[in-house]
Amino acid sequence: MTGSPTKSTVAAWLDERLGWSAIKEFAQHKRIPLHRHTVWYYLGGMTLFCFLVQIGTGILLLLYYRPTAEAAFESVEFIMTDVRFGWLVRSIHSWSANLMLFFAFVHMFSVFFLRAYRKPRELTWVSGALLLFLSLGFGFSGYLLPWNQLAYFATKVGTDILGQIPLIGHWLLTVARGGDEVSGATLTRFFGVHVAVLPMIATFFLVVHLAMVQKQGMSVPIGPSYQNTRTMPFFPNFALRDLVGWTLALGILVLLASIFPWELGVKADPLASAPAGIRPEWFFCFMFQTLKYIPSHVLFMPGELLGIIGFSLGGVALILVPFLDRRAAREERNGLMTAIGCVVILYMAVFTLLAYVR
Amino acid sequence: MTTDDTKTPGGAPISRRGFFDLALGGGVIALLGAILYPLTRFVIPPESPEAVASxxxxxxxxxxxxxxxxxxxxxxxxxxxxxxxxxxxxxxxxxxxxxxxxxxxxxxxxxxxxxxxxxxxxxxxxxxxxxxxxxxxxxxxxxxxxxxxxxxx
CATH class of the missing domain: 2.102.10.10 (Rieske [2Fe-2S] iron-sulphur domain)
Known part of the structure; x- marks a missing residue:
């Protein structure tokens, strides 16, 4: 038969026009360094996997979801009860969102401690930090969409924080809420942001991030013991290991979604009181708990404002990490950065736990 | 050597590699099925109770x-x-x-x-x-x- 010659003819025809043999050539020569921290190289891929699951399940949810205050809750209820496998799709979307943020945080800290942000990968770090902020934006905007009581108050509080910003605060709050109050207008805005604006921006930065990772290759930690380590080919060795990890992650997702289907709660009622024990999603808890502890006035400044300024500066510092750590740029160890990283992890862990215990 | 070989029900020998290829291929097909079946069912809308009026x-x-x-x-x-x-x-x-x-x-x-x-x-x-x-x-x-x-x- 002529199956194989035809195939190679088609491949050659396409290659002449697309030039993909350059990509193939590149993939064949890409190698992954092997050392005792190689395992951390898988976490970015895990985050990416969860993002892909979010796109897939998100598109599916769009088939039935209706973004109005009158119909949103009922449409999610319909998805959960009437649509076949609807409970599974929605639960996977919720679980995968949480796992994505979890992996993104672990990925970020592993990159931080391995100093993978140092020259020439500063911009890869910056794009990654922006992707983390975008992920938090996805989490915040998506949380409101089922239009339940918890989401309603989380959004009230979250957008109210914007209003604390001096001068432009009220304007920002009105833009975010589509009015003075959290209402159907807010839901419509958040929906548009969640399914169109954020995906577009995130896809751009994701492509930039991945392209830079490909261009620069994997970073090895600082120190003589990491120089000239053994390597393995990216394709197929590392890629297949990635695939095994992704398959496992899918299994875990389905397991979590099946055993702990995501709750829907009670429909939002603007006239009801906030339920006791209310708290945001875990990835916002350390900030939420901090705001609880800040007194109403510190010197001449309102407490919330101080908190907001603190977290904003923290965010800026996160983006600027590669430029603040001048020693890593010279391939020198930096104990201070490690200490700061440990303190930040400890602070986030303790305050998150406090939010759940108290 | 034939010690690594097992026999299919038909009696034809199957190599160790053949067995694992079959297991992997079958596993991949089963996985795709487990994804595509719920997906297809999800996309087809549930029947809404029709307003029957005579x-x-x-x-x-x-x-x-x-x-x-x-x-x-x-x-x-x-x-x-x-x-x-x-x-x-x-x-x-x-x-x-x-x-x-x-x-x-x-x-x-x-x-x-x-x-x-x-x-x-x-x-x-x-x-x-x-x-x-x-x-x-x-x-x-x-x-x-x-x-x-x-x-x-």
């Missing part, structure tokens, strides 16, 4: 003047009630048999007319000109008191 009050006496028509809801579909020049009530499905548009009564033509592609039906529902391939289904009309009741034949 009869409905279409209008009241005096709602229509002779040589006019009125669209009313029959179950989940639109239907058309016509009062002819001679004072007779007639009812039809209002869904054009051509491409699903909703028809209307044209007093100037004394015909049922579809605006989408200029289809014409006479007052018995027969497709008389234009693209409609079939006549409109006619319903029974009974007058009880001042109510005009339409029922399926």
């Amino acid at each position: 009869q409905v009050v279409a209008a009241k006496i005096g709602d229509l003047t002779p040589n006019s028509g009125k669209i009313f809801r029959f179950g989940k579909d639109p239907a058309l009630l016509v009062l002819t020049k001679s004072g007779e009530y007639r009812a039809f499905t209002a869904i054009c048999t051509h491409l699903d548009c909703t028809v209307q009564y044209r007093g100037d033509l004394e015909r049922i007319w579809c605006a989408c592609h200029n289809g014409n039906y006479d007052l018995n529902g027969n497709n008389v000109s234009g693209p409609p391939p079939l006549p409109l289904t006619q319903y029974n009309v009974t007058v009880r008191g001042d109510q005009i009741i339409v029922s399926k034949a």
